[in-house]
Amino acid sequence: MAAHPISTAHTSLLSRGMLAVMLAQFISALADNALLFAAIALLKAGSAPAWxxxxxxxxxxIAYIVLAPFVGPFADTFPKGRVMLIANCMKFLGAAAMLTGLNPLLAYGMVGLGAAAYSPAKYGILSELVAVDKLVKANSLMEGSTIVAILLGxxxxxxxADIWLAGALYAIAAGYLLAAAINLLIPRLPPSHPLATFAPAVMCRDFIQTTMRLMRDRDARFSIIGTSIFWGAGSTLRFLLVAWVPVALHINDLSTPANLSGAVAIGIAIGAIAAARWVDLRTVNRALPAGILIGLxxxxxxxxxxxxxxxxxxxxxxxxxxxYAVPLNALLQERGHESVGAGHAISIQNLFENLSMLLMMGIYILLSKQxxxxxxxxxxxxxxxxxxxGGLTWFRLRSRSDVM
Structure with missing residues (x-):
């Protein structure tokens, strides 16, 4: 009977930790998305070419791709709350650099460095805070709050950016500092898969081996490829809106494409709630028809x-x-936590997702320059x-039928 209060206290600590993770993520994501439109406004103010x-x-x-071998082990070797703190400080430096006149492309790249370190920690910590059977719900909660932040941001x-660009940048920089302060409230959980050394050559070799190991797992491979396609398209659509609105709607401000991207965010939040209700790790294939319909x-x-x-x-x-995306994220976290570490798995996912973004944005830039x-x-x-x-769905269902 004496152990019960300890168990209750531990559960309460994890609940407070989850709340701190959600709040810090909300503020950081809000600042990320506000900063994008501030950076676009700076480029337009400087008469930069549309491409x-x-x-x-x-x-x-680029930061996600270059740092992929390092950010996963970093997130798994140190308490993830402190990793998130460091990452938000890096984001603050990028926003401050933009405010002081650094080229928006370079300053936004600095924010990308912080975001690359932040992502494996914010998702990897979920598998340390909640049980496996709650992962889809935890992801749904994370995605839902993040989407609200994307909308507001x-x-x-x-x-x-339309009425006071400097004020936007000051507010964004303050947001990153607030998120960093909230990160201090996350409990110092023990590292999940610490590395013995941080030598770059060793870490790169470990990353390659970890990637090969994870990609041999059918479910992990399916999740990584599936989410990469979605986020590559989503990232491109956001920038397409900036060019599409003046052509299709004859509106030339930044607020309209920002508000329209908010409509996508609201939709993702609703979809995440629906996924938590009707999909779990055993029925993840239910998400595939929704993925196909995205293209249409x-x-x-x-x-x-x-x-x-x-x-x-x-x-x-x-x-x-x-x-479509929330159940696939949860599936990867579960497979990663059981094998290579959730932080490692998310960093590998980030590599593939950002390669997909790089490819799709490259196609968009190429077509735009033409x-x-x-x-x-x-x-x-x-x-x-x-x-x-559609191709991913065909391979997934065929592999399942082969197993049967």
Missing amino acids: QIPLLQEFFV AVLGGWL AIMMFAYTSNIYTAIACLLLIGLLGGF QLPVIPITVTIGGLVLVAI
Whole structure:
């Protein structure tokens, strides 16, 4: 009987830790998304060519790719709450550098360094705070709160960038500092898979071996490829909106594309809630039809010319995306926690997701530099998503039938 109060206290500590993780993630994600629109406004104010706007994402994701061998082991070797603290401080430095006049592309790349370190810790800590059977619900809660932050960050960032750009940057920098302070409230959980050495050559070799080991796991491979397709398309769609709105809706401010990206965020939150209700790790294949429909919904959106129809299409794209991506994220965390460590697994996922973003954004930049109209570009991106997730679904279902 004496052990019961200890058990209750431990559960309470984890609950407070989960709350701190969610709150810090919310504020950090809000600042991330506000900063994107501030950076776009800075490029426009400097009369940068239009193709440099999507290049912001390329500078951001390079950090994820270059640091992929290091950020996963870093997150698994130290308490993840402290890793998140360090990452938010790095994001603050990037926002401050943008405020002091550094080229927005370079400053946004600095924020990417912090984001690359932050991601394995924020997702990896979930498998340390909750039981396996609660992972989909924990991911749904994380994604839902993050999506609300994306919505508010995009709306506030676009609005502030239109009326007071310097004020937007001051507020964003303060947001990163607040998130870092909240990270101090996360309990110091023991490291999950600490490395014996941080020698770069050893870490790169470990990363390659870990990647090969994880990719041999059928479920992990399926999750990594599936989420990579989704986030590559989602990242590209956000920048497509900046070019699409003036052409299709004849509106030339930053607030409208920011608000429309918020519609996608609301949809993802709804989809995440639905996934928590109807999908678990045993029934993850239920998410696949939603993934296929994302491509069709993007293609349908390309030809809309009314703002309310556009909002409806974007809500649908987000809903399908949330229902599709959340269960796949939970599946990878479970497989990663059981094998190579959740932080390692998320860093590998980040590598593939950001390679996908780099590829899709590269296609967009290339087509844009060739002066192809934005509507055919949007249809092309939607078609790529349709074919990619359709092919993934076919291989997934075929492998399941082979096993049976």
